[in-house]
Amino acid sequence: MTVHALPVRHIDLSTIRTDTHPGDAAAFSIFWWKDLPLGMRASLPDELPFGEAQLRQFAAEYGAAQLAARSQALGAPLRATFEGRPKQALTLARLLGAGNLVGELDRLAGAPAKSAQDISVVICTRDRREALAECLRSVTKQRYAPGEIIVVDNSSDGSAEPICRRFLEVRHLHERRPGLSLARNAGIRASGGEIIAFTDDDVELHPNWTAEVVRAFSDQSIDALTGLVLPARLDTAAQRIFQLDMGGFGTSFIPLRFDRRFLEETRPYGAHVWKIGAGANMAFRRKLFERIGLFDERLGAGAAGCSEDSEFWYRMLADGRVCLYEPRAVVFHHHRRELPELRQQIRSYMRGHVAALVVQYDEFGDRGNLVRIFKQLPLYFLKSFLKGLLEGRRGRPGTLTAEIVGWTAGLQFLFRSSWRRQRAPQFSTGRGSP
Amino acid sequence: MAYKLVEIELSKPLVAIELTLEQSGVGLIARWHDQLIGFEMIAVPSGSTLSVEELRILADQRFAARVHVAMVEDELASSMPAGTVLRSLSIAICTKDRPQRLSRLLTSLEAVRRNSAFGSVEIVVVDNASTNPATREAVERFDGVRYVFEPKAGLDFARNAALHAATGELITYLDDDVVVDRNWLAGLAKACRDNPGAGGFTGLVLPYRLDTEAQIYFERRGGFGRGFYRNEFRNARFDNPLHPVGAGVLGAGCNMAFHRKMLISLGGFDEALDTGAPLPGGGDLDIFYRVLRSGRAMIYEPQFAVYHEHRETIAQLRRQYWSWGLGMMAFLVKSSRSDHELRSRHGAMVRWWFVDQARALLRAVRGLRGRDVHFGVAEMWGGIRGLAGEYDRSRSRVQAIRELNQ
Numbered sequence: 001m002t003v004h005a006l007p008v009r010h011i012d013l014s015t016i017r018t019d020t021h022p023g024d025a026a027a028f029s030i031f032w033w034k035d036l037p038l039g040m041r042a043s044l045p046d047e048l049p050f051g052e053a054q055l056r057q058f059a060a061e062y063g064a065a066q067l068a069a070r071s072q073a074l075g076a077p078l079r080a081t082f083e084g085r086p087k088q089a090l091t092l093a094r095l096l097g098a099g100n101l102v103g104e105l106d107r108l109a110g111a112p113a114k115s116a117q118d119i120s121v122v123i124c125t126r127d128r129r130e131a132l133a134e135c136l137r138s139v140t141k142q143r144y145a146p147g148e149i150i151v152v153d154n155s156s157d158g159s160a161e162p163i164c165r166r167f168l169e170v171r172h173l174h175e176r177r178p179g180l181s182l183a184r185n186a187g188i189r190a191s192g193g194e195i196i197a198f199t200d201d202d203v204e205l206h207p208n209w210t211a212e213v214v215r216a217f218s219d220q221s222i223d224a225l226t227g228l229v230l231p232a233r234l235d236t237a238a239q240r241i242f243q244l245d246m247g248g249f250g251t252s253f254i255p256l257r258f259d260r261r262f263l264e265e266t267r268p269y270g271a272h273v274w275k276i277g278a279g280a281n282m283a284f285r286r287k288l289f290e291r292i293g294l295f296d297e298r299l300g301a302g303a304a305g306c307s308e309d310s311e312f313w314y315r316m317l318a319d320g321r322v323c324l325y326e327p328r329a330v331v332f333h334h335h336r337r338e339l340p341e342l343r344q345q346i347r348s349y350m351r352g353h354v355a356a357l358v359v360q361y362d363e364f365g366d367r368g369n370l371v372r373i374f375k376q377l378p379l380y381f382l383k384s385f386l387k388g389l390l391e392g393r394r395g396r397p398g399t400l401t402a403e404i405v406g407w408t409a410g411l412q413f414l415f416r417s418s419w420r421r422q423r424a425p426q427f428s429t430g431r432g433s434p
Numbered sequence: 435m436a437y438k439l440v441e442i443e444l445s446k447p448l449v450a451i452e453l454t455l456e457q458s459g460v461g462l463i464a465r466w467h468d469q470l471i472g473f474e475m476i477a478v479p480s481g482s483t484l485s486v487e488e489l490r491i492l493a494d495q496r497f498a499a500r501v502h503v504a505m506v507e508d509e510l511a512s513s514m515p516a517g518t519v520l521r522s523l524s525i526a527i528c529t530k531d532r533p534q535r536l537s538r539l540l541t542s543l544e545a546v547r548r549n550s551a552f553g554s555v556e557i558v559v560v561d562n563a564s565t566n567p568a569t570r571e572a573v574e575r576f577d578g579v580r581y582v583f584e585p586k587a588g589l590d591f592a593r594n595a596a597l598h599a600a601t602g603e604l605i606t607y608l609d610d611d612v613v614v615d616r617n618w619l620a621g622l623a624k625a626c627r628d629n630p631g632a633g634g635f636t637g638l639v640l641p642y643r644l645d646t647e648a649q650i651y652f653e654r655r656g657g658f659g660r661g662f663y664r665n666e667f668r669n670a671r672f673d674n675p676l677h678p679v680g681a682g683v684l685g686a687g688c689n690m691a692f693h694r695k696m697l698i699s700l701g702g703f704d705e706a707l708d709t710g711a712p713l714p715g716g717g718d719l720d721i722f723y724r725v726l727r728s729g730r731a732m733i734y735e736p737q738f739a740v741y742h743e744h745r746e747t748i749a750q751l752r753r754q755y756w757s758w759g760l761g762m763m764a765f766l767v768k769s770s771r772s773d774h775e776l777r778s779r780h781g782a783m784v785r786w787w788f789v790d791q792a793r794a795l796l797r798a799v800r801g802l803r804g805r806d807v808h809f810g811v812a813e814m815w816g817g818i819r820g821l822a823g824e825y826d827r828s829r830s831r832v833q834a835i836r837e838l839n840q
Contacts, residue, residue, distance in 0.1 A: 026672070047670060051629055051666065053733075056507065056628075059506075063506045064499070067506070068499070074502075088498075090499055091494040092494055102506065
């Protein structure tokens with residue numbers, strides 16, 4: 001059945017007993033327990049409204065998953081497996097000692113009351129004025145205001161300035177040299193906070209975002225943070241394909257610690273670092289940049305394509321640092337509306353992905369990166385193609401082709417020796433770094 | 435070769451399980467405060483003991499996550515208002531020449547029908563053209579069980595006879611080769627109360643015994659198991675473009691319940707399916723499908739559980755797989771004729787089914803698993819036969835039976 005639009009709706013399972021959806025149209029439901037995101041699902045009109053028993057079952061299953069991942073009494077926090085999924089730690093003995101689970105869920109969902117003044121929010125933008133205005137509106141409406149908000153304007157003519165002027169607390173910084181990594185690094189150099197949090201110009205923040213970032217970094221063992229990226233809208237075919245067929249920017253609602261062991265386990269096959277999170281929702285301790293350097297300026301939109309974030313995960317995990325994926329830190333991303341835009345995005349993702357694999361290989365000598373380029377990716381293309389043939393999927397028009405074209409374009413970096421000799425820039429603030 | 439079926443209550447201290455020399459494994463039926471939460475088959479050297487420590491590790495791996503969900507659900511449910519008063523229920527049992535199994539089932543029902551949450555409960559046994567009076571005599575030994583004789587041989591003749599003889603608002607069907615779980619009726623009551631708009635219910639089917647190679651093999655291959663989580667089915671599914679054509683995922687015909695008036699208004703069961711010998715299947719798929727197509731939901735409730743006596747011999751089991759293929763295709767042929775709207779889905783389902791069967795068969799051949807190949811071929815052959823006019827042959831056979839009994 002073809003669906004023409006998929007309105008995104010939010011359901012708080014801690015209060016709602018009855019679903020009032022009229023059942024006349026399809027819907028994409030995102031489930032919450034107060035401000036704690038639980039899960040999401042797409043439904044056809046015939047599947048709506050959800051019955052009371054169905055809602056209770058969602059609450060029980062999603063709630064149990066959150067408790068298992070977050071309640072220390074039940075074995076949390078969870079480490080990530082090879083595949084980037086949680087390793088279960090639940091035992092019957094722990095359950096026998098547990099009581100008032102719903103009360104515990106309420107406690108976990110409670111808003112953190114902390115000042116967010118330690119945070120510098122950095123938003124890189126390039127010629128997307130309207131989206132940027134929406135984004136800044138959400139940044140300035142945080143429950144706990146960040147210490148500073150820096151917009152790095154990567155346009156040639158500084159076109160974001162008039163937008164920034166609308167918001168008193170926003171600093172406008174013009175970085176003329178194109179490239180997302182360059183812009184991000186400029187933002188880091190200009191910032192003053194102990195925690196530097198990034199989001200993109202096509203994103204809107206949940207009002208608790210800064211508070212959740214602060215809460216996550218109150219654990220001193222955490223060096224970096226990624227969060228949940230939910231779809232803001234699923235109105236067009238391109239948006240639905242990106243979210244539902246390609247998995248969007250990740251679909252897990254379970255917090256996970258990614259550490260050196262995750263890297264070591266996956267290294268021989270090309271470490272799956274992109275499963276850690278997305279640049280639209282990430283934050284770092286300033287000290288981490290001082291220790292391992294900045295974003296690699298060969299990567300990212302405007303340069304090789306993307307994956308400046310995942311290359312950074314690779315570098316930090318190899319150095320023994322820890323990244324927490326914390327889905328409580330929520331942003332809403334506006335996916336590309338039109339299919340040509342989506343294909344363009346996929347091409348540059350795949351090109352950037354291959355470039356990052358080359359960079360990682362040069363830096364660390366891990367052959368797994370080459371295995372991924374020459375074995376796993378071609379195998380994935382072949383499988384997707386065969387699957388498409390068998391199932392007659394009309395859902396992914398040209399996206400597989402876009403991936404293959406992007407992969408081919410990425411191979412050029414293997415042959416550019418001067419490109420391959422470059423490294424990510426170092427960072428020193430002159431503030432007495434160790 | 436036999437598996438010992440053992441019930442374990444996870445809220446109490448675990449007890450080691452000792453096997454005799456004839457037993458080569460354990461079928462663990464796990465409960466949490468009496469609620470069924472899991473089933474696992476574990477091969478163990480015969481004559482050995484499954485220690486408390488081994489059981490504990492197993493329970494942590496296989497059952498803890500499900501127990502956790504049950505605990506949260508219980509807390510959530512306790513804050514819900516008490517449900518409405520439940521309607522009257524008819525329990526229909528269709529049987530033919532199996533008085534011993536029938537008595538076994540009626541005995542298991544004796545215990546559960548007392549203190550039920552339903553306004554009233556009646557039991558109707560439909561004797562489907564038994565050749566001797568033993569079935570009638572078996573029924574007479576139980577109090578308050580009605581006996582109906584249906585001379586037209588065929589399971590769906592019997593089911594329709596029960597439908598019209600029964601008086602309850604809700605009717606639940608049991609095959610004579612099952613025994614009900616002690617919470618069977620409570621599980622159905624819960625499902626009814628929780629889902630006031632649903633048109634029908636299916637439940638968990640666990641093995642009654644695992645004494646023969648065929649029974650163990652069948653259960654290992656999945657048996658009738660549909661899991662330990664409640665499930666709700668409607669007329670469409672976002673994640674499955676073929677739904678509701680693959681109606682087998684809903685449950686099994688040996689344990690199902692419906693609103694009786696709705697079933698009558700749908701025209702009852704298709705008597706050309708589930709006829710016994712030549713076409714012993716497809717009737718349950720057909721009725722699940724038609725309920726969903728009428729716009730009513732079907733609920734799968736694991737606490738609404740029965741224990742099924744699986745086929746004893748390899749030859750019987752082979753025949754069962756063959757009949758699954760046959761029944762599935764007869765159902766698809768029938769549906770694509772009567773339900774034009776979803777015709778493309780029926781065609782797609784036929785293609786998917788054969789590709790899926792062929793793939794499984796190929797894997798079995800490559801793995802040199804002779805038994806899987808044997809059963810795979812049987813099911814596929816059944817499918818081919820089912821596609822090649824079996825529904826029409828069955829219709830004319832059924833018509834002949836009707837005329838004979840006029």
